Amino acid sequence: MELTRHWRLHNQRYSLVGEQCDRCGARLFPPRDVCPECAEPAQELFTFSGRGQVYSYSTVYSAPEGYQEYAPYSVALVQLEEGPMVTAQLTDLGDDKPEIGMPVEMVTRRLRADGDQGVIVYGYKFRKHVKDII
Amino acid sequence: MVPNRPVGIVGYGAYVPRYRLPASEVARVWAGGRDEVPVREKSVPGLDEDVVTMSIEAARHAVARANIDPRLIRAVWVGSESHPYAVKPTSTIVAEALGAVPHTQAADWEFACKAGTEALQAAIGLVGSGMARYALSIGMDTAQGRPGDALEYTAAAGGAALLVGPAEESLATLNASYSYVTDTPDFWRRAEESYPSHGDRFTGEPAYFRHISAAGQHLMDALGAKAGDYRWAVFHQPNIKFPQRVAKMLGFSAEQIAPGLLVGDIGNVYAGSCIIGLTGILDVAQPGERILMVSYGSGAGSDAFDLTVTDRIEDSRDRAPLTQDYIRRRTQIDYATYTRYRHKLKT
Numbered sequence: 001m002e003l004t005r006h007w008r009l010h011n012q013r014y015s016l017v018g019e020q021c022d023r024c025g026a027r028l029f030p031p032r033d034v035c036p037e038c039a040e041p042a043q044e045l046f047t048f049s050g051r052g053q054v055y056s057y058s059t060v061y062s063a064p065e066g067y068q069e070y071a072p073y074s075v076a077l078v079q080l081e082e083g084p085m086v087t088a089q090l091t092d093l094g095d096d097k098p099e100i101g102m103p104v105e106m107v108t109r110r111l112r113a114d115g116d117q118g119v120i121v122y123g124y125k126f127r128k129h130v131k132d133i134i
Numbered sequence: 135m136v137p138n139r140p141v142g143i144v145g146y147g148a149y150v151p152r153y154r155l156p157a158s159e160v161a162r163v164w165a166g167g168r169d170e171v172p173v174r175e176k177s178v179p180g181l182d183e184d185v186v187t188m189s190i191e192a193a194r195h196a197v198a199r200a201n202i203d204p205r206l207i208r209a210v211w212v213g214s215e216s217h218p219y220a221v222k223p224t225s226t227i228v229a230e231a232l233g234a235v236p237h238t239q240a241a242d243w244e245f246a247c248k249a250g251t252e253a254l255q256a257a258i259g260l261v262g263s264g265m266a267r268y269a270l271s272i273g274m275d276t277a278q279g280r281p282g283d284a285l286e287y288t289a290a291a292g293g294a295a296l297l298v299g300p301a302e303e304s305l306a307t308l309n310a311s312y313s314y315v316t317d318t319p320d321f322w323r324r325a326e327e328s329y330p331s332h333g334d335r336f337t338g339e340p341a342y343f344r345h346i347s348a349a350g351q352h353l354m355d356a357l358g359a360k361a362g363d364y365r366w367a368v369f370h371q372p373n374i375k376f377p378q379r380v381a382k383m384l385g386f387s388a389e390q391i392a393p394g395l396l397v398g399d400i401g402n403v404y405a406g407s408c409i410i411g412l413t414g415i416l417d418v419a420q421p422g423e424r425i426l427m428v429s430y431g432s433g434a435g436s437d438a439f440d441l442t443v444t445d446r447i448e449d450s451r452d453r454a455p456l457t458q459d460y461i462r463r464r465t466q467i468d469y470a471t472y473t474r475y476r477h478k479l480k481t
Contacts, residue, residue, distance in 0.1 A: 014230055015231055015232075070181050094153070108187055119222075120186075120218055122186060130463050
């Protein structure tokens, strides 16, 4: 179990904490050392709104180890309102099918657990807005 | 009980998972479809949901309604009987996800179905003493029911978060609170056991009705209040009949408990039961209206709260989804899907 890696990443995973470039204003997710737009090194932390839309998606039927209990599940490229594209699972789909262009919002969910004795890893997933379903 | 300085609820948020199991499905599988069912349906968490994830969502709504910087929260307390870990706090994960760390307290509370209101009493004390500006109390559960047991009809998932702060910032101010506790063995779950046990009919008179009616009556007597002085009331709701009957015992009408009586649509959400009912009331309440809330937790005890809604309710309400939005967001599942979602199958 990569305990330290999960611990190090939990800000971005729990709450979509990325960065904003001091120089050009680009919003970055995941956070990185150098702005890909202008090569400026120092970045300010920036918490994303979690709102976005599905750019594309695929459904996983044969899941990798640690994710089998959720299969079948959909993974999407989500274009965040502030610009960056993130890859994440879609959740709470119920009987709905994912659609390209579908507005989604970030929720924090269980990503996986390391067996019955290891830690539970939490992180961002996306779902349709609550009011869009009713 | 009245704190040294006036306090109230500055933000609230509810959470109910999307999936619903009709009680008729449980009756179909276990009783030949013949049982009279205690609720219409109950909420069932998705495969990636637990008390941590549900608490985070409700807490985000409470903070959004309060419109405060989460770094000002000095306590994150989660009451539940279904914490994902036996040892490792739910509350630190919730506090981290909210952005409330590191300058805060965090702890998990346990008192069956009143763990959430026990945390609320403590939050009132912490803010009311001046030790904290804001304290977050959460009652949330993914309740366990043994397959075929009477509790399987109702044991559900959901709850709410209440952010306590200064009265002048509150959408509902606290007039007073009261707690009433005895050693009453009506319901329990031993360590390492997956499912709880209960005392069947013993859960009624000496447990639920005695504690709720005593707590509610003592608080009303201390304040010189009568049922008619309140616009709304909400009681712990393990099924539809119990809160209806205890309301009548205390002098409340069916209309006074209507917006908070959610158990028929979502089931018994244990530590979140009466506080999610309170969120249903706050979603419709008008400034000046008075609310009585009385919880019940097996083991046993009740916490009673007397609140008055303020003008701030109007601005804060629409900053997050309403409780009824979550209730209407429903996808019905059958018993087979329920057994998968609740990990009742050995694989």
